[in-house]
Structure formats: C-alpha cells, structure tokens
Amino acid sequence: MEFSEYFPLWDQLTPKQQETLSASLVSHTVQKGAVLHGGGMDCTGLLLVRSGQLRAFILSKEGREVTLYRLFDRDLCLFSASCLLRSIQFDVTVTAEKDTSLWIIPADVYKQIMEQSAAAANYTNEIMASRFSEVMWLVEQVMWNSMDRRVAAFLLEEAAIENAGLLHITHEAIANHLGTHREVVTRMLRYFQNEGMVKLSRGAVELTDRAKLEALRDI
Amino acid sequence: MEFSEYFPLWDQLTPKQQETLSASLVSHTVQKGAVLHGGGMDCTGLLLVRSGQLRAFILSKEGREVTLYRLFDRDLCLFSASCLLRSIQFDVTVTAEKDTSLWIIPADVYKQIMEQSAAAANYTNEIMASRFSEVMWLVEQVMWNSMDRRVAAFLLEEAAIENAGLLHITHEAIANHLGTHREVVTRMLRYFQNEGMVKLSRGAVELTDRAKLEALRDI
Secondary structure, eight states: OOHHHHOTTGGGSOHHHHHHHHHHOEEEEEOTTOEEEOTTOOOOOEEEEEESOEEEEEEOTTSOEEEEEEEOTTOEEOGGGGGGSTTOOOOOEEEESSOEEEEEEOHHHHHHHHHHOHHHHHHHHHHHHHHHHHHHHHHHHHHHOOHHHHHHHHHHHHHHHHTOSEEOOOHHHHHHHHTSOHHHHHHHHHHHHHTTSEEEETTEEEESOHHHHHHHHTO | OOHHHHOTTGGGSOHHHHHHHHHHOEEEEEOTTOEEEOTTOOOOOEEEEEESOEEEEEEOTTSOEEEEEEEOTTOEEOGGGGGGSTTOOOOOEEEESSOEEEEEEOHHHHHHHHHHOHHHHHHHHHHHHHHHHHHHHHHHHHHHOOHHHHHHHHHHHHHHHHTOSEEOOOHHHHHHHHTSOHHHHHHHHHHHHHTTSEEEETTEEEESOHHHHHHHHTO
8 A cells, every 4th residue: 555545635736746745755664662753852754654553642741641642544643743833832752552554754845745735734734623622622531520430431442442342451551541640540440340340450451341331431 | 903914814815815805804892701602603703803802711511611722912713613624623612801802704714715825724724733732731731730830820820911910800710710619729829828929809819929929830
C-alpha cells in the first residue's frame, strides 16, 4: 500500500506538490514502547500511521501522565509538528503502544503545501477540530466524572480497541492514561472485582460484566 | 472603526468576498450577562469582538460550569459556529462578561470563504490552535494543580484583566470559572485571608499580597 492511498489529500495536490511530498517522506517502523516525539525534540514532523497504534499524552513536571488521544491506522498526528502553527503552545509526547509502521512528513514541506492549498489547510482544520473534540471529552471526564466512572470508561474503551475482554495492562499504565496514581487505580479495580465487574490477575484485567461497567460509565 | 480594521484577513480577501462578507455581517451590542451562544442554539455564527469581554465555558448536565477561555477586543470566536467544521463535536456556551459590541459573521459565509482561500483557512487554523492551547493550559491546571494554586492563578488573572486589585466577584462566580463548588472557593478564600493574601467583603475580593499569591501559583 502506498502513501497516496493513506493520505486523503493526495488527489487534491498538484503534481509538483505530490512530487515534493513524496521526495521528503520518511518511512519508519518502530517497536512498541518507542518514543516518537516529546521532551527536548523540536519539530519531529507530522506522523501518518500506516498500521499500529500511537498514544499522545502530556507529562507533568513530576512525571505524571495523562492520555490525550490515540492514533490508529490512517490517523495523522499534527502536534508532533507544533512548529506548523505558531499558536500551538503546548507539548505532547507521542509513543508507540504497539509495533507501528508510519510515515513522517517534514513540517516545513507540509506547511508550504498548507499555505498554497485551501484544501490542505481545511483538511488540517478538520484534523485539529477532531483532536480538539477528543481533548474536550477529556476535560468533561476530568471535570464532571468521578474516578470510578473514568476507570470503567477506560476499561470499556480498551476492550473495544483490543476487541478482547482480557486486557494485558498494569495498574500503573491505567493510572498513566487517566492522570492519577497507581494506588487509586488498584483500589478501584479491587472494588470492581468485589462487584463482579472484573477479574484481576498479574498484569491483566479481565472484564467479566460489561453491562455493569457500561451502566456505571453511563450513569 | 470599521469591520475591515478589526478583521486581519480583510486585505487578503477578493473584492467579491469582501462584498459578500460586508453584506452578511450583523452588528450587535449586548449587555453584561447576555447569552450569545449555547444550549439549544444551533450555529450562531462567528463572533468578532469590537469591544467588551466574552466568556466561553462548558456546562455539565448538573449545571456546573468551567471557563475555557475569554475573548477580548479583536478576538474571534469559532466555537459559536461549530457547523463550520464537522469535526467540532462539543458545545460551548458564550456569555458577555461586560457590555460588549461585536459582529456576527454567518457560518455559511465564512465557510465559503475558507474553502476558497488558503489564507482564510490558515488564519482559522491559527485561531483554533490558539484556543486549543488555552484549553490545554486548563487541562494541565486541572490535572496537576491543586485548587489553592488554581484559585491564586485565577485571582491574579482577573486582577490583570481588570487592572485592579479589588475584584467585584462572588465566590459562586469564581467556582463557576474553575469548575468547583462555592463551598470549596469560600474555604480557600478564608484561608488566603488568614494568610494575608486577600481581604474579603460582600461581593468583593481584594488582593492584598500579590507576591505571596504569585509564589503560591508558581510553586
């Protein structure tokens, strides 16, 4: 499969733009756990996922994390290229949650296309609005929802992503997704286990009553 | 002062676009407290502030509020025109915090210009990135900062906006900005008063030791 089939804008670019873009692309394969962007890195470029799964999160000074959004096949990450827009005044870290194959589009090449093409600029607008909506969902979760509902929502989302009821995930990792402490997650999961909603084992959480978890999430 | 002087894109539009835009503009003056967008309203249009102050916030099902950002002279509000981009999947409420004079740009007119003009689309991108950065600041505040630091930061921001050390604001209003309960704010302000940082009176908070408030905010 070619880049042109993954990049919805392709057909709207001029032959010259297509040529410049093709020549500048970097194809990359990274293993689960790899850090693709973050910390000191300046402007990595836009990441277009061919296959795999990325996670974008923010880090506190003390090293706490909270997940902003995930990127799957065909998703484009803008915020690894914050130099694209001078108004992007925040840093995200992007890591691979699974072995991932992707293209890196240099920010200056993309920026030039965006300045020439209304279609490219509007496409970028839609991507940003979509990430914005995900972050607003997070804000609403954090502001209005108690931690039990957030843990239930997270487990159900994970099960949907993995298409499996048995999740291989540590309490620490769940805490890092939700921006809380491991102890809080452990206490919550034990409560869920007592209520029959999950079954805990070393490094794994099994969802044993999804309907009850959904009811908790949707209260 | 004319719209063209407030709208940075004006000179980059074609005469035809300028004409369409001028003909569709609605000039509006609202009083402090007026609701400009929210709830059932569909797609109010983009709001360009001539003078005054708007507040954009989200509302929980239970009626709790949290401020996302403020808009001042020359600021443009996109999210009162969420039909502009199909990926905007959240609702904000926009109210006037002061008597405000503004223009409403119909969403369909703006959208058409954005589709024709890369400059307009890129300008919109910058505005969205800028609001995104403000919301990310909020996420970081909520995730990593304790409520005492958030109240201190809010009081200092208000004092900067009002250019005054005496703020005419209720504990309820502060709670609505920060997404918490009035009781929490009252307790915090009493603690601040005991520490000599503020002086409380009916409907007002006076900042009496800004350096100490800044130190608390910047820990």
